Amino acid sequence: MSNKLFTKNEIIDILKDDSKNEWLFSLADKIRQENVGDAVHLRGLVEFSNICKCSCKYCGLRTENKKIERYRILKDEILQIVSDAVNLGYKTIVLQSGEDGYYSCEKIVEIIKAIKDFDVALTLSVGERCYEDYKAFKDAGADRYLIRIETTDRDLYAKMHPYADFDNRIRCLKDLKTLGYEVGTGCLVGLPNQTIESLADDILFFSEIQADMVGIGPFIPHPETPLKNEKTGSFILALKVMALTRIMLPDINIPATTAMETLNPDGRIIALKSGANVVMPNITKTQYRAKYEIYPNKICLNDSPDKCRGCIGAKIKSIGRYVASNYGFSHNNG
Ligand code: SAM
Ligand code: SF4
Ligand code: FES
Numbered sequence: 317m318s319n320k321l322f323t324k325n326e327i328i329d330i331l332k333d334d335s336k337n338e339w340l341f342s343l344a345d346k347i348r349q350e351n352v353g354d355a356v357h358l359r360g361l362v363e364f365s366n367i368c369k370c371s372c373k374y375c376g377l378r379t380e381n382k383k384i385e386r387y388r389i390l391k392d393e394i395l396q397i398v399s400d401a402v403n404l405g406y407k408t409i410v411l412q413s414g415e416d417g418y419y420s421c422e423k424i425v426e427i428i429k430a431i432k433d434f435d436v437a438l439t440l441s442v443g444e445r446c447y448e449d450y451k452a453f454k455d456a457g458a459d460r461y462l463i464r465i466e467t468t469d470r471d472l473y474a475k476m477h478p479y480a481d482f483d484n485r486i487r488c489l490k491d492l493k494t495l496g497y498e499v500g501t502g503c504l505v506g507l508p509n510q511t512i513e514s515l516a517d518d519i520l521f522f523s524e525i526q527a528d529m530v531g532i533g534p535f536i537p538h539p540e541t542p543l544k545n546e547k548t549g550s551f552i553l554a555l556k557v558m559a560l561t562r563i564m565l566p567d568i569n570i571p572a573t574t575a576m577e578t579l580n581p582d583g584r585i586i587a588l589k590s591g592a593n594v595v596m597p598n599i600t601k602t603q604y605r606a607k608y609e610i611y612p613n614k615i616c617l618n619d620s621p622d623k624c625r626g627c628i629g630a631k632i633k634s635i636g637r638y639v640a641s642n643y644g645f646s647h648n649n650g
Contacts, residue, residue, distance in 0.1 A: 321563055327516040331556055344559035344591030351566040352593045356632045357644030359439060359571070360406035360599035360621070362397050363608040364389040368414025370443070372466075373476050374504065376538035376609045377414045383540050387607055388418060389600075391427050397621075401599040402434050404625045407643050409434075410462070410596060412441040421449045425456040432457035437643040439500070444484055447491045454495045459645075461492045462500035464531060467507060468521045469514035476507060489525055498646045500529030500569075505557050506549020507535050515557055523564050528646035529594070530568060532558040533575035536611035551579040555590055562591030569594045569646055577615050585631055594644070595632070597624040 322330070330340060365388045368377045376384065389397070398409050409431055413419065419427075419442065431438050440453055441462035450461070465485060467473050473482045492499045503518040504510075522530045534549030554576060562570055571594040572587030580586065584595055598605060599621040606617045616624050629639055 322560070324513075324516050324520060327519055327560055328512055330560065331512045331515060331553070334552070337552065337556065340556060340559050340563075341590040344562040345589055347566050348562055348570075348591050348593055352569070354637045355593070355640035355642075355644075356588060356637050357408065357569065357594045357640045358406060358625075358628065359408040359410045359594060359596045359644075360398075360401040360404075361410045361412060361596045362389070362394060362401075363412050363598070363600045363604065364394055365413035365416040365419065366604075366608045367416040367418065369417060370415050370480065371478050372480075373478070373542050374507065374535055374538070374611075376540060376611060378541060381538075381540045384609060385607055387604055388416065389604065391423070391430065393601075394427055395430055397599055397601065398431050398434055398436070400621060402436060404599075404622055405639070406436065406599065406625075407641070408437040408439060408460075409599075410439040410441060412462075413443075415443040421445075421452050424449075425452050428453055428456040428458050437645070441500075444480075444488050447495075450488075450491050450495055450497075454497060458497070460498040460500060460529070462502075462529070462531070463488055463492070464500075464502040464504070465489065465518070465521060466502075466504050467510060467514060468503070468517045469510065472507060472510055472514065475509075493525065498528040499525070500531060501525065501527050502529075502531035502533070503557070504533055504535045504549065505554040506547065508543060508546045515553075519557065519560050519564055522561055527565065528568055529570070530558075530561050530565065531571045531573055532561065533573045534579055536575055536578060536613075538609070538611050548579065551576060551583065555587060558587060559591045567646075569644065571596050574598075574615060575611065578611065578613055584628075585635055588632070588637065589635060595628055597621075597628050599624070 576583035
């Protein structure tokens, strides 16, 4: 269900005026509490390949970055990671990667089927694919798909993604919705030349496409990208976009993102108190983590899946919330 509480102009005013931030964050927290409760859903994130054919200007995994060591985790090792995560209590697994052509439709289908034997909800985040692939993944048992629109400003989108097509990104989101996935999207906050007006459009877009999940991340410049000298996105502005998203879409799932914690040591807890109800702890084996460097100083690079599980569980408890024991499907039936 979407709740058209604010007009575009009101959203812009709120984003521009920092004097009402405390009011905004507590309103988002209250709406979160009333609509999705105090449970926090943990989604275990497997970063299974850092190989990518794309050239997104902000991302450290872009194909032009020759300085990172590339890796692929194959099916058997993915299943071992999933099995360990299930033993740690995870109910949702998220498979994320660069756009890596090695993983054909058939290979992904095989992996999906094997993971679904573990009785978990499964989210994919493997980029832009054709309708037939998305259909095959859904038929194999995938439940959710994450693909951020990144920005709804077409000109900015074109500048950030030199060889990509905004309309194809939209096509992906529509196909996923048609196929019955729970669809996750989101945006980056603080991209060079991004306007407050376009961030307001992003929030309205999430409502328009009836997103089931929205992840908001501050932009963090990576030294091996064309944006290396640009300013880091603002943590507070990202938090405000997230809080407004909760107010406009009261019953969706909203993660406290890793990028927020990278900019602020309490970022995820602050986000959980400002509208978020999901955390996506890393369950990738420690040996691969530093190589999935989408931006620098990512958290948990030297930590293990069980250390992260314990750490985030304790943080959630410390603010009077609890880790959900169900699958955490979307409440958004609209
Ligand atoms: N390749 C898939 C895709 O692009 O949808 C999934 C993996 S991609 C690394 C996941 C997300 O990382 C992107 O949607 C983008 O928003 C985020 N990301 C990439 N570079 C970033 C940066 N420099 N700062 C913050 N977030 C970034
Ligand atoms: Fe590849 Fe995703 Fe990074 Fe773009 S954001 S370069 S598609 S991994
Ligand atoms: Fe990884 Fe805290 S979540 S160490």
